Amino acid sequence: MVVAPGSEEKPDVAARVEWAGAGVVLKRRAVTEAGLREAVTTVLNDERYRRRAREMSREFQSCDAPRRAAELIESMAGSQGQVPTGGVTQ
Numbered sequence: 001m002v003v004a005p006g007s008e009e010k011p012d013v014a015a016r017v018e019w020a021g022a023g024v025v026l027k028r029r030a031v032t033e034a035g036l037r038e039a040v041t042t043v044l045n046d047e048r049y050r051r052r053a054r055e056m057s058r059e060f061q062s063c064d065a066p067r068r069a070a071e072l073i074e075s076m077a078g079s080q081g082q083v084p085t086g087g088v089t090q
Contacts, residue, residue, distance in 0.1 A: 002024050002039040004025075035040065
C-alpha cells in the first residue's frame with residue numbers, strides 16, 4: 001500500500017500500515033507526482049511488501065470475524081445488557 005495521511009484518524013492508520021510493514025507512508029510534503037511515483041515503484045519492486053501482504057492475507061483468512069463478533073454480542077447480551085468495563089464493576 002501507499003498511504004498519504006491527511007486528517008482525522010488517517011495518521012493513525014498510516015502509522016499502522018508502516019508498523020506492519022505493509023506499505024509506504026508519504027509525508028504531506030512528498031505527496032507530489034514524483035513522490036507518489038517513487039512510493040508506488042518501491043512497493044511494487046520491493047519483495048518485502050509482497051511477502052508481508054501474503055503473510056497478512058493468511059492471518060486474516062485464519063480469523064473468523066463474523067463468528068467472533070457473534071460471540072462478543074452474545075456475551076454482552078448474557079451480561080444483562082451491561083457493557084463490559086474492562087474489569088471494573090459498577
